[in-house]
Amino acid sequence: MTTIFTRIINREIPGTFVHEDDRCVAFLSINPLADGHVLVIPREEVDHWIDLDADLAAHLFEVSHRISRALSSAFPCERVGMIIAGYEVNHCHIHLVPTSDMSQLDFRNAARSIERQALEANAARIISALSDD
Structure with missing residues (x-):
């Protein structure tokens, strides 16, 4: 079954890409x-991040690192939090969240x-900060 993320990747539903x-x-x-x-998401539908090919996992973290540096430049924050939970959508995804407090990483407050x-x-x-990198 195609995930909502694959539908966004395929432009079947809108997404705001960076x-x-x-x-x-x-x-x-x-x-x-x-x-x-x-959200950083592999094009390949893999449910659980531990099932990712090691090269793809490394690539996702490399991209996440680059985007996190841009986020820390583009938004006032003390840190960029990273969350890999995998409960809402069965397609591996990494959340990158500019934050100044651990309490901001609570999905109940989304x-x-x-x-x-x-x-x-x-x-x-974000795109501007990425181009400055």
Whole structure:
């Protein structure tokens, strides 16, 4: 069964992308924990991150590292939190969240929605910071 992330990757439903390559994509969360909350996702549908090919896992972390540096530059935060939980969507994904406090990494506090305009503005900040890197 095709996941919602694959449908976003295939442009069947909208996504606000900040990175794309032949192995993975990164786009903004529509239920963000903070401004700039990004999901890094392999194109290949793999349910659990421990089942990723080691090379793909390394690539996801390399991309996550680069995006996290951009997030720390683009948004006021003390750290960029990384979460790999895997409960909501059965397609491995890494959450990158600009944060200044551990309590901000609580999914019970996620926004229920976000305006498309806000997503696009946040994406522009991230893309600009990525190009400065």
